[in-house]
Amino acid sequence: MTTVLDGGAVATVDATGTEHLRGHVVIDGGVIAAVGDGPAPAIEGATRIDASGLLVTPGFVNSHHHLYQWITRGYATDSTLFGWLTTLYPIWARLTPELVHDAAAANLAWLALTGCTTSMDHHYVFPHGAGDLLEAEIVAAAQVGVRFHPTRGSMNLGQSQGGLPPDSVVESHDAILTATAEAIDRWHDPGPDSMLRVAVAPCSPFSVTADLMRDSAALGREKGVRLHTHLAETDDEEEFCRATYGRTPTEYAEDLGWLGPDVWMAHCVHLSPDAVGRFAATGTAVAHCPTSNGRLGAGIAPVRAMLDAGVPVGLGVDGSASNESARMVDELHQALLVARYAGGPLALSARESLRMATMGGARCLGREGEIGSIEVGKQADLALWRVADLPGAGIEDPVCTLVFGAPTLEALFVGGRQVVADGELRTADAAALAARAAAASATIAGR
Incomplete structure (x- = not known):
């Protein structure tokens, strides 16, 4: 199936930052077949979407996340990271595959409805006997239709050994390595x-031993897979x-082999x-999380210094x-403001923020040759933003409307498949998802 997006502004985020005020993008077989200025060529049998008044960007790449936490929002809202974790670890110990x-x-x-076509997930809480939690989120990602990079996380340094998490949510060194190898063999494509x-x-x-980090x-x-962890998030961690x-x-981290071009770190506020x-010398990438850093009062990451040094930075x-x-x-x-x-x-x-959200995230995940920009041959992961309606009308620069203003998503394509159309999720029932999540939140809270 061929789809033509015609007449909209296009921010390609390619190496030279090519933009078209009125351009076109052609999707064929799940990949980008053409992109350029002016009207699209006539293509017999193609589905044409009028993109007038819209901005077409690469889909966003979410380079750090914890999906299970959706059902435990609103806890410890005035705590620092360590206090917040201490509050939530006993609640997360109740996780099940269904939750x-x-x-x-x-x-x-919700990530898809806010422009995200690819998301990683850092899942590291595996309560004893809880079942296959990684499979549960992989099934969910397939249902929603986004590109997914789950990571097999781990904790083996419990409170009895001087760590922060309770012993009920940590695993043994050997069990972690076995489960991680099995997850890669079963799921990695x-x-x-x-x-x-x-x-x-x-x-x-502060939750994993040196031996486990090294192994x-x-x-x-x-x-042959990538490595990820939290690093330098707070002053508490430094101490x-x-x-x-x-x-x-x-x-x-460097002592343990955790710097390199196959590594990306979350936060890195206190570098x-x-x-x-x-980081720059070793090619180590960083996932910058400005909203979370502000919510927890962790501080402001030195993003300008990292970009100037050549560190790959995603959002x-x-x-x-x-x-x-x-x-x-x-x-x-938020990245721009902080x-x-x-x-x-x-x-x-604004354009540096957009680049971090797209190509920066793709570099974190090792996929800069496949996603993150609108270029011929890349995967057709695209977001279409309303930039000419009430909140954006009159702003001269569409990219500034996206970053400085209050944009809304019109459509989202993942590999050419339309996941969002007319601002609505088309792969699942959003109301049903909300109801199930609300019930799950009540369950894990013990209500």
């Missing part, structure tokens, strides 16, 4: 049009690493100039229990 499925389905649907890829993702330096990196590289390991979080340099919504709105498009706006709070009006531009 994870309902949380993931609702969360992924390395193909260029893949809808499902798996990565290895121990949770954090997880070795396993991921043996299997923990210095007191426990005598190293900064970045030094500790020194030396740490930024080590992440982060777990919805630390970002209750969970709107992917909001992260572009950068300017710290560094002034030249700290970040």
Whole structure:
């Protein structure tokens, strides 16, 4: 099936930042067949969509998330990260496959409705005897129709061993490695049009032992998949690493083989100039989560310094229990604002925010050759934004309308398949997803 998007503004986010004020995009067989200025060529039998008054962008890539947290929003709203985690770990210990499925389905649907075509998920809570939680969210992603990069997370450093999580939600070293290898063998698809890829993702330096961090990196590289973890999110983590390991979080990660072009880290709020340099030199990428960082009072990540040094930076919504709105498009706006709070009006531009949300996220996931820009041969993952209706009418620059303004999503394509049309989810019943998520929230809360 061939689909033509005609007459809209097009921001390709290619290497030179090509844009067309009135352009076209042709989708054929799930990939981008043509993109250019002016009207589209006549194509017999093609479905034509009038994109007048719309902005066409690459679909957003959510580079850090925790889907299960959708059903535990609104907890510990005035706590720092460690206090927030201490509150929520006992609640998350009640997770079941059914609860994870309902949380993931609702969360992924909302991400799609806010411009996201590809999302990773960092799932690291596996209560004893809970069942196959990873499969539950994989099924949900297939139902919603977004590209999915679940990571097999882990925690093995419980409170009895000096860690933060309760012992009821940690696993043994060997069980984690076995389950991670099985997940990769069962689910990972390395193909260029893949809808499902798996990565290895121990949770954090304060919930995982050094041996598990080191062995997880070795396993991921043996299997040819990417590595992910939280790093340098808070001052508490900095103090923990210095007191426990005598190293900064970045030094500790590098000691364990956790810097490199196959690694992307979440948050990285507290990176020194030396740490930024080590990330750049090793090709280590960063998932910047501005809304979550603000919600938890973690601080402002040095995004300008990272971009200037050549560090690949994507955007992440982060777990919805630390970002209750969970709107992917909001992260572009928030990233711009927090950068300017710290560094002034030249700290970040609208187009740099858009690039982080698209190509930056694709680089985090190792998919910059397949998604993240509107170029011939890439996957047809596209978002169409209303930029000429009431909130956007009169703003001269469509990209500024997207990042500075209040855009709404008109349509979303994933591999050429229309997931959102006329602003509504077409792959699932949004009201039913909301009802199931509300019931799941009540269940996990014990009500």
